[in-house]
Amino acid sequence: MSDIATVPAGSTTAGPDSAPAADTALVQRRIRRWLLLFIACLALSGLTAFPLQTETSLLSRLVDATGLDGALPALGAWVDRVREGVADGYGTHPFLAYGTDWLAFAHLVIAAAFWGPLRDPVRNVWVVRWAMLACGGVIPLALVCGPLRGIPVFWQCVDMSFGVVGIVPLLIVHRLIRTLEWQRAVTAHHDFARAAPCP
Structure with missing residues (x-):
């Protein structure tokens, strides 16, 4: 079943950008499922920023073992350069790792912000909209800062893919929240109509 449905023709409960008035609990479950996926990915990307030196070393060995360095020499050279840079930087100046520790922490804090939409997605829809803006901001950041920092174009594309x-x-x-918001409005209207005394 698709997570994004369309309003049936002639529906009296249809509204702008809304799906059919399906079961509210089902829509809430779908919202939570997608939000939990997003939170898990954010937390994972944050946690993997802590052991950066170990990961770059493992990545370099993986590229060598799979033969990717021969098939994609630019990728192999870049991975080796990053591994050497991280090892040299962390070895000579270990406080540099403190910066990536804060990067990891920021990802975890952002993931925690989605506790609000998990509890009440309609009231906290602004968190989802803010995150959508952040995803869009990934692209100009990579395009501007990437060349300034000497990041290869193909790796800038990898970075931009996270936003996409x-x-x-x-x-x-966001679409499901709009659906839930509409369902609540329709339900409240019907409840008011039943409770209001006839003139």
Whole structure:
């Protein structure tokens, strides 16, 4: 079943940008499922920023072992350069790792901000919209800072892909929240109509 449905023709409960008035609990479950996926990815990307030296060393060995360095020499050279840079920097100036520790912490804090939409997605839809803006901001950041820092174009594309991929579940969640908001409004209207005395 698709997470994004369309309003049936002639529906009396249809509204702008809304899906059919499906079961509210089902829509809430879908919202939570997509949000939990996004939170897990954020937390994972944060946690993997802590052991950066170990990871770059493992990545370099993996590229060598799989033969990717022969098939994609630019990738192999870049991975080796990053591994050497991290090892030299952390070895000579270990306080540099403190910067990536804060980067990891920031990812975890951002993930924690989604506790609000998990509890009440309609009230906290602004968090989802803010995250969508952040995903869009990944692209200009990579395009501007990448060349300034000597990052190869292909790796800038890898960085930009995080924003492109990350915004997909957020767009789905935003659409589902609009659906939930509409369902609540329709339900409240019907409840008011039943409770209001006839003139």
